[in-house]
Amino acid sequence: MAKTVKDVEADQQILRPPTLRDVAALAGVSIATVSKALNGRDHVRKETRQRVEQAAEKLNFFPNLHAQSLHSDRxxxxxxxxxxxxxxxxxxxxxxxxxxxxxxxxxxxxxxxxxxxxxxxxxxxxxxxxxxxxxxxxxxxxxxxxxxxxxxxxxxxxxxxxxxxxxxxxxxxDNVAAGRQAVEHVLSFGRSKIAYVSGDRDYVAAQDRVRGAIEALRDHGLELLGKEALYGAWSESWGRGAAHFLLENYPELDTIVCASDEIARGVVDILRESGRRVPDDVAVIGHDNWEQIASQSRPPLTTIDMNxxxxxxxxxxxxxxxxxxxxxxxxxxxxxxxxxxxxxxxxx
Incomplete structure (x- = not known):
C-alpha cells in the first residue's frame, strides 16, 4: 500500500534522514522521477518537478551532492x-x-x-x-x-x-561610455564650460573615462577647459585642491565632472566655501555611486553607477x-x- 502524507510525516519522527523513497511517496511519483526532477534532468513535466521539489522541501531532504558529483564529474x-x-x-x-x-x-x-x-x-x-x-x-x-x-x-x-x-x-x-554619459548629461541642460578632475593617471579606468568625456564634447564642437583633464589622487583632498585651481584659472566654468565620488565631494565642498551655488552656478557629477559618499554629500551627488x-x-x-x-x-x-x-x- 502506498504511504499517505501522514505516514511519511510519521516516518520523519524516527531518527533517520529522509530518503528518495520518502520524497517519492509524498509526491506520489516513482523514485526514478524524484531523482530526475532533483537533478535537473529533462523529460520531467513542470508540474511534477514542482511537486517533487515541494515534497523535498517539506521533508528537509537534500540530495547527496557527493554522489551527484561522482555521477556527473562535478x-x-x-x-x-x-x-x-x-x-x-x-x-x-x-x-x-x-x-x-x-x-x-x-x-x-x-x-x-x-x-x-x-x-x-x-x-x-x-x-x-x-x-x-x-x-x-x-x-x-x-x-x-x-x-x-x-x-x-x-x-x-x-x-x-x-x-x-x-x-x-x-x-x-564600460568606462569610456561612462565618461561620455556624464558629459552628455550636463550638455543636455545647456552646460558648455566643463572641466574634468580625474584620479591617478596610471589607472586605465581613469584614462578611459576622460576619453569618453572628450569624445562627447568633441561631438558637440566643444573641448575641456584647459584642453585636458586634471589627474591626481582618488581622494577628497585632491578634489578640493583641483577645485581651487579651476576656480582661480577658469572662473567661467559651469560644470566639473569627476572620476570618483570622493573627488566630487571635495570639489563640492570648495565650491560651497567659495560662494558658488551647486548646481545653479556649477554642476558637479561623480563616479561610483558609493552610497556613503554620494548620499551624504551636501547637496547629494549625481553620479555614475558601475553596476x-x-x-x-x-x-x-x-x-x-x-x-x-x-x-x-x-x-x-x-x-x-x-x-x-x-x-x-x-x-x-
Missing part, C-alpha cells in the same frame, strides 16, 4: 577568489555572483588573497584541491591583472579587474556556461547607469 562548487574582501567595489561584485550561484544551488568557497600573489597561489591550490567546477577572480582595481593561465583544468572568469590575456573571460564596466552587482551576476552566468562547455573568451562589457541627484538638478 562537485557543485565554485571558487570565488578576491584580492580585496573589505573593498567597496569587490563586495558588490561578489554579492552579484553569489546571488546568481544561489539560484542554481551552487556552493561557493570564498578566499581573500589580500593582494598577495603568494597567498593567491595558496588559495588557488586549495580550491583546485577541493575539485571546484570553476573560479571567479575579483580584482581590487580596474587595472588588468596577470592571468592564472590556461592549464588549470577548470574555467575562470575575471570580474572588475580584467585579465591581461585576451583568451580569458573578463567582465568589466557592480550586474558585473558579478554576468561573471557567474559566463562561468555556468563555460562549465557546461560553452566558454565565451574575451572581455564582456557592462553598461553603467546615471544616478541623478541634486548636484545637477537646478533649484526651482
Amino acid at each position: 562537485s557543485g562548487t565554485v571558487g570565488l577568489l578576491t584580492s580585496d574582501l573589505v573593498g567597496r567595489f569587490s563586495i558588490p561584485v561578489m554579492l552579484g555572483a553569489e546571488d546568481a550561484f544561489g539560484t542554481d544551488s551552487m556552493s561557493v568557497f570564498l578566499c581573500d588573497a589580500r593582494g598577495d600573489a603568494i597567498r593567491e597561489q595558496h588559495h588557488l591550490r586549495a580550491l583546485l584541491g577541493r575539485r571546484v567546477d570553476g573560479l571567479i577572480v575579483v580584482g581590487d582595481t580596474t587595472n588588468p591583472r596577470r592571468s592564472l593561465g590556461q592549464d588549470l583544468g577548470v574555467p575562470v572568469v575575471y570580474a572588475y579587474s580584467p585579465s591581461e590575456d585576451p583568451r580569458d573571460m573578463s567582465v568589466v564596466s 557592480l552587482e550586474l558585473i558579478g551576476r554576468r561573471a557567474a552566468q559566463l562561468l555556468f556556461a563555460a562549465i557546461d562547455g560553452h566558454p565565451a573568451p574575451g572581455p564582456h562589457i557592462i553598461p553603467t547607469r546615471l544616478v541623478t541627484r541634486q548636484t545637477t538638478t537646478l533649484s526651482t
